[in-house]
Amino acid sequence: MTTAILVSILMTLVAASTPILLAALGELVAEKAGVLNLGVEGMMLCGAVAGFAVAFSSGSTTLGLAAALLAGVAAAMIFAVLALSLNANQVATGLALTIFGIGASSLIGAGFVGRTVPRLGPVFPAALSEHPWLRVIFGHDILVYLSLALVIGVGWFLRRTRAGLILRAVGENDASAHAIGYPVIAIRYAAVAFGGALAGLGGAYFSLALTPMWADRLTAGRGWIALALVVFSAWKPGRLLIGAYLFGAVMTLELQAKAAGVNWLAPEVLAMTPYLATIAVLTMMSIGRRTGRLDAPACLGKPFSAT
């Protein structure tokens, strides 16, 4: 295998992993605060369509990214009002948000089908970003570096800061956190908003960076993979990073193997390897622990009302 192919595979791998990593990291923070938002796919689609629409209309990819972030937050706020303020069932509300996101993005995007925008470009100057092998490190766009920085940032926030401790306390024992005087609902709103923002950016990664166009259901189910990754990571940002890149690697290598003529495996078998890997890892984790709860935040998915 030549260096050129290896470099190219790595570039594809990073690009494939980034949107999943962004969305999963946002969901991880929301879940750490005790909120299970299954609407990741819907929020991603809202971000994808808003980012594309604004980038197409304004000609600015930066504005597009900002719009995607806001659209993700807006979609998350629908969930927050229903599930946090009105105490609707979180699972049902999250699923409804996904269905809503699919429909709303399709409606908004109807006028943009068949259009395209300039691809989100690399951050570093061409000397580095187009270098034959240095581009593995310097050839990416802003969201790739942002996602990596956020993994460190979120890890530091959750483990090393007072605010992070409070957020975790809200997720582990909402009644106690409330008794000490922390605003449980407000903190959860913030966590859900953060999740929405990252899901929006993750969605925009499809419509602005990976495949700069709008087509219905552009994210094709990556939001569900992001949700699975949060469990896979046992709610730890570092492990989430590994999981996202592992997943990206399996997806990329599957296609590379086929292109290289590896045909002793049926294509269907290759296509299901990422999912098999997820199931296998989840099983190993639960066998290893036998606690039955995989370190999930204790109040995950439970409604809270201050009484």
Add this chain to the structure above:
Amino acid sequence: MTSIITRRRLTFGAAAASTLPLVGRGAQAQAPLGVGFIYVGPIGDHGWSWTHDQGRLALEKEFGSKIKTSFLENVAEGPDAARAIRQLAQAGNQLIFTTSFGFMNPTIQVAKQFPKVKFEHATGYQRAENVATYNARFYEGRAVIGTIAGHMSKSGQAGYVASFPIPEVVMGINAFHLAARKVNPNFKTKVVWASTWYDPAKEADAAKALIDQGADMITQHTDSAAPLQAAEQRGVFAFGQASDMKAFAPKAHLSAIVDDWSGYYIKRVKEVMDGSWKSGDVWGGIKDGFVKLAPFNDAVTPAARAAAEEVQKGIVAGTLHPFTGELKDQKGEVRVKAGEKASDEILSKMDWYVDGVQA
């Protein structure tokens, strides 16, 4: 007039049924003819389902207030489809187009319950008194773009982003490869199965993998324009699928196989109106206007252009059949004898690759 019914409304609201307009039995003679469509994907896919919807829009343009069309999109293949088809039949549609292979059994099943309603099933092989089938000979278009690829590929390798190994797709791969090999005897066609009809990011990654492995011509049998964008980004050439996709890849897009169902749809609606509709099987190609080629890019060399036009003319005149023997499969077994043309029967059951295809 259009009434849009989404599958979601069907799923979540039984109430949807009562809101559907009933134009069936009680309708007056002047009532518009109801024409229903079932799509497997979203009409916003800019691919397969989109082209069928373009056909529906052409009907509205042609007949105006004399017809009333409605459609259901994102209908899953399988048992759920029967419910969707029945819904359209109950709503008073007299002609219903079910536009994906997997709707075959549900269409036959519902057709039995509504003997007066006429059904048209795309790409299937089961017919009934009130169920006709229709399909397009896309492989004719693939032979034309294969000719261009054979002329223009420098590496002598094409990358094929494919969905599932069903006869329709296998036929397209073989037609493309045979045409390219006629130009360049050492031509190689590498296939990557994306195992999906629609996943833009994955389709793009598949195209990138093929380009990494040396392909400088990308063609596809999946629904999104993503492989073209990948080709544009990497500076190789590509061909569009189902519709003209030049907007996505102005430099890379050499041509595209364009599906055009409007002619057939208009003809069949007219026949229902004047009572001459009959069940049957239509498999139309370039000659019948079912399959068209998007305008060639300026980058297409004069030699490639001339050869492609030659192939196209030969197909229309009937002097050239893309599957003319001798054709051997990968094990070296002769599948079509020298000088013979593959019958429609052989084509519609094709499950073998001609040698030189890496699938």
